Amino acid sequence: MSYSVARPIHDAVKRQMEAETLGYNDPISIDLARESVVRWMKQEYDWSIASNSVGFVSDIVTGFGAILTHFLPPVADIVVPTPAYGPLLTVPALFGHRVQEVPSLSSSAFHRMDFEGIERALANGARLVVLCNPHNPTGRVFTAEELGRLAQLVDHYGARVFSDEIHAPLVTASVTHIPYAKVSAAAASHTITASSASKGWNISGLKCAQLIFSSPADAERWQHVADFFIKSVSRLGVSAIPAAYDHPESHDWLASVRTQLARNxxxxxxxxxxxxxxxxxxxxxxxxxxxxxxxxYGLREPARFFRERVGLAMSDGGEFSAPGHLRLNFALPEDVLRKALTALVRGAELLRSSRPLEETVTHHA
Incomplete structure (x- = not known):
C-alpha cells in the first residue's frame, strides 16, 4: 500500500535500531510476538488458538514451501483454484509436486469455488487444497457455508488445506472474515493457516509471518523444524507484531486505512x-x-498494453493463470488513484478507436 506505517510500528522498529539490537531473535521476543498473535485471533475473530500452535516463517511463500516439504507425501498433487496468486501456482513444482488447477466459477456478482472440480481433483489423488481467503486477486471473502462445504470435501478424501489468510485484516464493513480452521473440528484437524500483519499494516518487508497449526499433531511435528525457519525471521518484524496486534493506535490506523480503501x-x-x-x-x-x-479487448497481454500506451502499471492476469484479466492495486492516495483510473479509461478509449495516443507519465497501480 502507498501509505505510511502506523506510528507504534515505526517506533518499535526505531527502538531496535537505536538499541542496535540487530542480531538474531531471542526467545523472549518470540514468545511476546506469539502471545500477541494469540490475542489478536481471539479479539478479532473469536478464534481460540494455543500459543504452541504458532510458528514463525519469514513470509507466506516460505511457509507454503515448508508445508509442501514437511507435511505432504512426496510428489503429491496440489489443488489450486484459479485465478491464484502466482507463487501458489509455481512453488509446488520446486518441491516436486504437481498442481491441478481448478478454474473458479464467476458471475456478475462474484467468483466462487468450483466444488465439483475440487472434488474431482481430490478423487484423482490430490492431497492438498490451497485456499486463499480473503482471495487474491479477486477480493472475495468466502462464507461460512462455502468454507464448510470445502471442509466436508477435504475431510472425506483425507486431504489437507493450506489456508492463506494474510489479507484478513482488510475486509470491508459488509462482510466478516471467518478463519477456515474455525469452521469445524474437521477443518481444524486438516488445516495449516498462514497469517501475517504484512498486508493489514503494510509491513511485508519486515519478514515475519506466522503458521498456525490447529492440529496438535501438526504443531508437534512443526517443532522438529521450527528452529530452521525461525532463523530467517527478521528481528525487526518480530518487534512489529505486538506493535500491530496489541496497540490501540495501530488498530485506529487500520480502521482509517480500511475507510480509505472502501472509498477507493x-x-x-x-x-x-x-x-x-x-x-x-x-x-x-x-x-x-x-x-x-x-x-x-482481445489482448494477449493487456497489462503490457496499458503500461506501454498510457503509462499505467498493473499485474497481468496471465500471472494468475487467468489471461485477459488485470489486477489493479487501489491502495493509493485518492488523487493518484484518480489519475490511474483516468489512464485506464484513456487506454480503453484507444482500444475502441484504435488511434495513436500521446505519451503520458506512468502511474503505478
Whole structure:
C-alpha cells in the first residue's frame, strides 16, 4: 500500500535500531510476538488458538514451501483454484509436486469455488487444497457455508488445506472474515493457516509471518523444524507484531486505512460501471485489489498494453493463470488513484478507436 506505517510500528522498529539490537531473535521476543498473535485471533475473530500452535516463517511463500516439504507425501498433487496468486501456482513444482488447477466459477456478482472440480481433483489423488481467503486477486471473502462445504470435501478424501489468510485484516464493513480452521473440528484437524500483519499494516518487508497449526499433531511435528525457519525471521518484524496486534493506535490506523480503501474501492467500481462497461468487475470484499476482466479487448497481454500506451502499471492476469484479466492495486492516495483510473479509461478509449495516443507519465497501480 502507498501509505505510511502506523506510528507504534515505526517506533518499535526505531527502538531496535537505536538499541542496535540487530542480531538474531531471542526467545523472549518470540514468545511476546506469539502471545500477541494469540490475542489478536481471539479479539478479532473469536478464534481460540494455543500459543504452541504458532510458528514463525519469514513470509507466506516460505511457509507454503515448508508445508509442501514437511507435511505432504512426496510428489503429491496440489489443488489450486484459479485465478491464484502466482507463487501458489509455481512453488509446488520446486518441491516436486504437481498442481491441478481448478478454474473458479464467476458471475456478475462474484467468483466462487468450483466444488465439483475440487472434488474431482481430490478423487484423482490430490492431497492438498490451497485456499486463499480473503482471495487474491479477486477480493472475495468466502462464507461460512462455502468454507464448510470445502471442509466436508477435504475431510472425506483425507486431504489437507493450506489456508492463506494474510489479507484478513482488510475486509470491508459488509462482510466478516471467518478463519477456515474455525469452521469445524474437521477443518481444524486438516488445516495449516498462514497469517501475517504484512498486508493489514503494510509491513511485508519486515519478514515475519506466522503458521498456525490447529492440529496438535501438526504443531508437534512443526517443532522438529521450527528452529530452521525461525532463523530467517527478521528481528525487526518480530518487534512489529505486538506493535500491530496489541496497540490501540495501530488498530485506529487500520480502521482509517480500511475507510480509505472502501472509498477507493467505490471509486473504482463507479468508474468501471460508468466509463468501462466492457470490463467485467465485482467490487472487492477485502484486500486492496481490483480484479478486472478485460477479455472483451482481445489482448494477449493487456497489462503490457496499458503500461506501454498510457503509462499505467498493473499485474497481468496471465500471472494468475487467468489471461485477459488485470489486477489493479487501489491502495493509493485518492488523487493518484484518480489519475490511474483516468489512464485506464484513456487506454480503453484507444482500444475502441484504435488511434495513436500521446505519451503520458506512468502511474503505478
Amino acid at each position: 474501492n467505490a471509486l473504482v467500481a463507479e468508474t468501471v460501471a460508468r466509463r468501462l462497461p466492457e470490463i467485467g468487475y465485482s467490487p472487492a470484499e477485502a484486500t486492496y485489489l481490483a480484479w478486472l476482466d478485460c477479455r472483451a
